[in-house]
Amino acid sequence: MTTTLPASAEAAPGPLAFPPDFRWGVATASYQIEGAAAEDGRTPSIWDTFSRVPGAVVGGDTGDVACDHYHRMADDVRLMAGLGVGWYRFSVAWPRVRPDGGAPNPAGIGFYDRLVDELLTHDVSPWLTLYHWDLPQALEDAGGWTVRDTADRFVEYAVTLHEALGDRVPVWTTLNEPWCSAFLGYTSGRHAPGRQEGAAGLRAAHHLLLAHGLAATELRARGADTLGVTLNFTVADPADPEDPADVDAARRVDALHNRMFLEPIRHGEYPADLLADTEHLGWTEVVRDGDLAAISATPIDVLGVNYYHGDSVSARPAADPGGPSPFPGLDRLSMPLRDLPRTAMGWEVQPEGLTRLLLRLHDEHPGLPLVVTENGAAYDDEVGPDGEVDDPERLAYLDAHLRAVHAARAGGADVRGYFAWSFLDNFEWAEGYAKRFGIVHVDYDTQVRTPKSSARWFSDVARTGRLPDRSQ
Template sequence: MTTTPTTEATPTTEATPTTSATPAPAVAPAASLRPFPAGFVLGAATAAYQIEGAAHEDGRRDSIWDTFSREPGAVLGGDTGDVACDHYHRYRDDVALMARLGLDSYRFSVSMARVVPDGHTVNAKGLDFYERLVDELLGAGVSPWLTLYHWDLPQALEDRGGWTARETVDRFTDYALAVHDRLGDRVRTWTTLNEPFCSAFLGYTAGVHAPGHTDPAAGLAAAHHLMLGHGQVVRALRDRDDSLSLGLTLNLTVADPVDPTDPRDVDAARRVDAQMNRVFLDPIFRGAYPSDLLEDVRGLGLERVVRDGDLAVISTPIDVLGVNYYQGEALSHRPHPDAPVTEAVTARPVRSPFPAADGVFRHPRPLATTAMGWEVQPEGLTRLLERVHAEYAAPAGTELYVTENGAAFADEPDGDGLVHDAARTAFLHDHLGAILDAVDAGVPVRGYFYWSLLDNYEWAWGYSQRFGIVRVDYDSQERTIKDSGHAYAAIIAARGLPGGSPAADGP
């Protein structure tokens, strides 16, 4: 999942204690259900570095996040992913939890640092773990959805330039084929990248994610090479097996002008839309960068990294697009008088992730917020899905899924160890409702993955924020299904949304 961008802002499985937060809610009568389309996938998602731990076991070496998390001031509390949720040792129990919740599918990432620790040599023990995990999922009736890259580039590759270096594209392709050689007979859905915006612009331009650079030109180079790596891997995997479902996942926003009658606010929203959404959507679906984006970033070096033929590779047709959505944003050319200039988690120097959006400011709106200050805006998801379908997915014949959506709240167990997270339960209900609103408007959304299955390491926020429908006690590693987890299990069992109410109104 994404940190909100600032604008100028053969291990044996240990027994995992698991408690139940309340009896599972009764399935609502059919008459009061808002049904999901036939075949609609209901799942949950995680990422390798955020849950696996076992940072230096079985040949794994440091990723950029191992390095970054040890830099003073980079991560709140100095937290690292060395242990995280210890999923590497407890995966069997976690898969049993997924089956108990009734998940149709589990979206997980493979750690590049575990599979090719030095950036190019395949580590068989690393692949062994993912083979065990996939077999466990299939045995439990949970379909595996595999993401090849969720931000854990081997540090050895970063030492040679990371995603700013063209070499990384080829190393990423070699790695993807090694994973496919082991798992291609059992995993049918493969996504190349999770949220390249975060990898490129939070990591190389904003400085809030690994590797922690603050260079707009580096972010643009990284974004281009990430997309080139995506297209090259799609071609390579399709050559291996043209029956695979292939694509990627983008975190997208709904950029609204604070004053739609003010052309300066309209332009502020346009710039953020160009530099967060269309910088990826247009090359992938249209084979070209948007002309207004190119004008925005003129002089920042993008033209120096784009070579003849690159955009043809990037626009290789895909089968599936994952949309990650957490909130939209209201944007203006003027700062809000009560808003901070930046939203940095720690004291480490950072800048805006947008390479060319000086003078663009986010304004808070009268909406509920999560523990991280993110606005709760379900209707924005409806609008986003309608737009992406109409402008990109439908013309290309690409299937749409919501592959991440979730919220952090400061939920704590009560005296009986139960977790009553009513705000998260409402968030889940309202965003599923927003998806059904899009379906009613003609958008054939194919599925939804809640972020996250487990509380986990929330990047620069460390362990201070909890997104899970299952609580993790990081001292004992006890898992507790929260009320939201039971509510989701009931929704999955019923194949419909209780109450039939529409998503909450937006601004």
Template sequence: MTRTFPERFLFGAATAAYQIEGAAFEEGRTASIWDAFARVPGAVINADNGDVACDHYHRYPQDVALMKELGLQTYRFSTSWSRVRPDGGAVNAKGVDFYKRLVDELLDNDIVPWLTLYHWDMPQALEEKGGWTNRDTVDRFVEYAGTMHDALGDRVHYWTTLNEPWCSSFLSYTAGVHAPGRMDVGDGMLAAHHLLLSHGRTVQELRRRDESLELGITLNLTVADPADADAPVDIDAARRIDGQFNRWFLDPIFRGVYPDDVIRDFRKVDSDAVARWEQAVQPGDLDAISTPLDALGVNYYHGEMLSGTAPAEEAPGGDAPTERATASPFPSTDGIHWVERGLPRTAMDWEVQPEGLTRLLQRVWDDYAGGIPLYVTENGAAYDDVREGDTVPDSERRTFLVEHVKAVADAIDAGVDVRGYFYWSLLDNYEWAWGYEKRFGIVRVEYDTQERTVKDSGREYARIIAARAV
């Protein structure tokens, strides 16, 4: 059955500054936390860094031409705080000018620019003053946001404050997996709060400047299912993951409160950390964090099935579950086990679960959105594809793309106001702690020559966009 999309629905692709730009220390840009973290022995596979990445800083006209060739209606990119306000200080005109040129190139090619202010590349100088555990960083972020609006507010309508604050707090300050590599429960909680506060205050500032802007935040969310829907321990395992991954961010943004059950979970693990966090949440903070939005970005890659006990011999459906050795950045996951479901897996070892995207969009719409539109701001898969002549036959990614676009159509049919889909990523790129080993792009990049080749998945996406149907 052919599924068609509303006329206002936007098809796009997404990238992030540190992952593609390169030019790490050119024209005034100084070190970000990722420049520093990537140089810590053992932090990144093969000790890779983003110094060159996809050289997008010098090749952006070629990359925009590829977007035009694919028929992209919109392009989601992030601006580099370290390029725009190096070390968190004065404005760097040359850095700002790069984004002016990029936006002009997009508009000249009828591609809608979608700007994300923070995709994890805080200036290292600010991290050395405490980073996101320091409340002063909130003020520095609002200043940076104002700089970008001064430069691009007349040409950019869609603004996202933060990308995936879960990653830049718990994954970065508690698990130590991402920059800056800290491993402290309290630091993760403080970082999460200050990230959310910077979001709320930035929304207030940008709305004060221009009420016509469409302002939002992007959250990476999951579908947490109990292995046995009738087993209290499995239900509680799913509750804990949903609470720490989803509700810790959704509740303060949409309800102006942090979830009590997750606070209790944290307190059982580290009561001192909770005490530090409680002192950091000042009067008025949650009012700012819950400033009404115009849109919510949802990033989805996979769901998860969870058990609260060691796996039994037989799963509820008769299949033998397998406990996965999954490191978790959450401080209250003792006794939780990730259960195999026999689903296909990507090169990241993530399950492929398109129907989870439909359920997630429905849940967010019903429980939180309150009528504001949703956008799937990231959805994609890494596979070990290989170039063959002038083509890259990546049938697994092509299937992943098609099935997830269908899942979005299912959500729209169910009454969810989903207004856009951004594939992650436009280009193969620097994939954080995995370096250059994981390829997510619908365009292949040969890192030694910077040659670009549209993959079969990219051609399929172009057909979907042209037909506005899948």
């Protein structure tokens, strides 16, 4: 929704400093980098299955090999440590740890045990995400996130990992971007498992939230100190602020994209306007007595904020909607582009939106620490004749968004860290290997890693806590 920035929160172009305790990190996800898809007891995930559906992923790519991180983990950690980052946000592959959603797999657990030890040896703190979209295919075959049992299986999985790693991992995140899991996976079908079933996304969203609540309570009881969830937010602005239909469309997107997930976790209730908007879809039949209390029972200690761009929202339908809408009940919605730069993904570059978002979260949820857990951009990188990769557009993107974070802090927002997405070029979901987000280039034929100019810049920023002058 539209928010006006106070003068104190306008991004400054000159040199800027962050506090000494600000957390600097990089982030990845298991299916996007690990490879080793059928090794050491790992069974298929929904992404293994989905990527084999003709036309689902650009180029017919799969994550079978990805960045081969499973075999190159120690070298990758050394590379990461060499960049001077203090934190690594990674996710764990559920089908590696509990194949088919069943019994624990010692070989799979052992990989993450070694990863955590390697990180700590190199003075990099592990930030663990339990779920970054790779649901075991066997659980999807039983109904996936549209059925309640998946939430119970998630708790078993969380307990298994905490028993193995709880003595060394300081921060535990339950879910990454449940909006994507629910609505891209079960409503629009753009992501795994590829279901286009409208209200199924709402039922999946509820069970994802229930899984968060049940797992958070269990992890807290077992001694986890810092618990969080990571949500992908948008800043939904009406395309025409004078058009009541556009204003209402932006409100609906805000309800389905932002408030549907955060308000149950924080306040134990779904937004009243969301319930009214979606009443005709009949999805609340899956909400049982006590569910919302369970979702909010264990307060989160940190909110992970993923931000890439905002959205211009119109009630006027697009000429070419490009498939089912990811918003249940909003098939006539469109998101017209504005006069803003765009990344290789076609996403608008809107750093001031991040400032507005962080200030809004601070105002609406006072006392809740915020960390930007994903922010980055895909561009068409090229390896130069000297073997180097110069990526000035990505460097400028990171710089602008870090200035936006600094501006939000100046405006009072309690933002305590920033994780660049992504550490490595990787399997970019439905885009396969066609889009590169990494600050480290990966040659997928040779698996050679080459830090880009953005990596060297980010390394200096992380080591010093300072943004150099960009005004000249």
